[in-house]
Amino acid sequence: MKLGAIAKTLGLTLENGSPEAEITGVAGIEEAGPGQITFVSNPKYAAVAKTTKASAIIVDEKFSAVSTALLRGSNPYLAFAKAIELFYQPPRYEPGVHPTAVIHPTVKIAPEAHVGPYVSIDRDVEIGPNAVLLAHVVIYAGVKIGSNFFAHAHSVVREYCRIGNNVILQNGVIIGGDGYGFAKDEHGRWQKILQSGPTVLEDDVEVQSNSCVDRASVGETRIARGVKIDNLAQVGHGSSIGENTLLCAQVGLAGSTEVGKNAILAGQVGVAGHCHVGDGVIITAQSGTHGDIPAGSMVSGAPAFDHKLWLRCMAVFPKLPEIAKLLRTPK
Numbered sequence: 001m002k003l004g005a006i007a008k009t010l011g012l013t014l015e016n017g018s019p020e021a022e023i024t025g026v027a028g029i030e031e032a033g034p035g036q037i038t039f040v041s042n043p044k045y046a047a048v049a050k051t052t053k054a055s056a057i058i059v060d061e062k063f064s065a066v067s068t069a070l071l072r073g074s075n076p077y078l079a080f081a082k083a084i085e086l087f088y089q090p091p092r093y094e095p096g097v098h099p100t101a102v103i104h105p106t107v108k109i110a111p112e113a114h115v116g117p118y119v120s121i122d123r124d125v126e127i128g129p130n131a132v133l134l135a136h137v138v139i140y141a142g143v144k145i146g147s148n149f150f151a152h153a154h155s156v157v158r159e160y161c162r163i164g165n166n167v168i169l170q171n172g173v174i175i176g177g178d179g180y181g182f183a184k185d186e187h188g189r190w191q192k193i194l195q196s197g198p199t200v201l202e203d204d205v206e207v208q209s210n211s212c213v214d215r216a217s218v219g220e221t222r223i224a225r226g227v228k229i230d231n232l233a234q235v236g237h238g239s240s241i242g243e244n245t246l247l248c249a250q251v252g253l254a255g256s257t258e259v260g261k262n263a264i265l266a267g268q269v270g271v272a273g274h275c276h277v278g279d280g281v282i283i284t285a286q287s288g289t290h291g292d293i294p295a296g297s298m299v300s301g302a303p304a305f306d307h308k309l310w311l312r313c314m315a316v317f318p319k320l321p322e323i324a325k326l327l328r329t330p331k
Contacts, residue, residue, distance in 0.1 A: 001086060003056055006037065007071050009086065010058075010079050017056055017069020025087050026080065029054065037071070039080035058083065093132045104141075116153075128165070140176075146203070158215060164203035164225070172210040175199050179214040179221075179237020179255060193217050195237060205229075214239075214255075224261070236273065248285075260295060270302075282307075 004019025006012075024035040029045055032038040032054035039058035040049050049057055049066050056069040058076045073079045093114035097103065101119040109121070110129040121127075121139045128147035133139075137151045140158045146165035151157075155169040158176030169175065181193035197216030202225040207213065209231045215221060216238040223235070226244040234252045235241065242261035247253075251265045254273030259265070263277055266285040271277060278295030288302035300310035316323075 003037075003069065003071075006056075006083065006086065010071070010073065010082055012058065012071040012073040012079060015070040015072055016065065016067070021055055021069065023055060026083050027054065029057070037080075037083060039076045039083075041075075041077040041080075093134075110147075122159075152209075158199070160198045161215070162198060162200045164201055164205065166204045167201050168206040170207065170209040170211075170231075173207045174212045175201065175207070176215040176221075177212055179217055181217045181237060181255070197221065197238070199223070202227075208233075211235075230267075242279065 003021040007014040029038040037056040038054040058071045095112040097115040098117045103121045104123040109127040113131040116134045122141040127145040131149040135153045142160040145163040152171045155173040161176040176199040178195040182190040199221045207229045211233040213235040214237040222240045224243040230249040236255035239257040241259045245263040248267045250268045259277040260279035263281045268286045270288045272290045276292045282298040284300040287304040298307040300307045
């Protein structure tokens with residue numbers, strides 16, 4: 001593909017390069033070679049841009065000129081993401097139902113759907129147009145799913161859950177598994193609490209591999225539009241997550257957690273049950289929260305507190321033995 005055509009397609013401005021240059025693919029800035037384009041959105045890679053062997057670099061408008069051809073735009077990371085789509089063609093799945101699939105006669109599924117080997121769809125399920133269900137996907141009874149649903153192998157949607165449009169479930173995802181609810185009886189034994197409420201995924205949600213979004217004991221568990229849940233995450237029963245929030249790998253939300261819009265919970269964050277995390281909150285990696293967090297906050301640590309104060313505390317922490325020794329020394 002010609003460099004000029006790429007610039008036009010992505011809405012970028014070509015600088016210091018020939019529009020006729022042939023581009024064959026994309027790569028990271030340290031691995032890219034001739035015929036490939038790369039990007040710089042993190043300032044720490046700016047120096048590498050001077051030595052990269054890539055034929056062109058996607059950068060922002062303020063990036064300093066280098067000898068390599070530049071494609072300038074306001075959001076280099078997003079532009080690079082779209083550039084990948086120009087060169088990578090994912091597998092196409094033709095309409096049809098594999099002969100090993102088991103589909104209940106009451107199921108309503110658009111005729112252009114792709115239903116792969118050993119898929120199981122129980123009674124009274126409705127699935128909208130352009131669905132792709134790959135091998136061993138299981139849809140329990142009474143599930144309602146919108147258009148452009150894509151379920152990778154071994155993903156499961158449990159009974160009566162509701163899935164919006166443009167939802168992607170990666171391998172091994174379980175939507176609507178039982179919440180972790182038990183009550184102790186008079187003999188000290190744990191009795192299971194029936195988990196009767198469905199899980200609801202709104203439009204444009206993606207849940208990545210081996211993550212679980214539990215159903216509620218009563219009410220519902222709701223994942224709002226545009227939420228992205230990374231691998232190995234756990235959303236407890238009765239929780240709600242606001243629009244465009246990110247849950248990174250191994251995040252764990254206890255039951256009845258409320259997370260607002262546009263929040264980011266980094267890897268291995270844990271949130272105690274019945275807590276409210278406000279809009280736009282950032283919780284840094286491996287932090288643990290045990291109370292409500294106001295909107296717009298950035299917190300770190302376990303228990304988590306203001307991120308700037310946490311940085312100051314961490315700077316002092318290695319010096320504590322020396323400080324303690326000075327305090328114990330007789331005057």
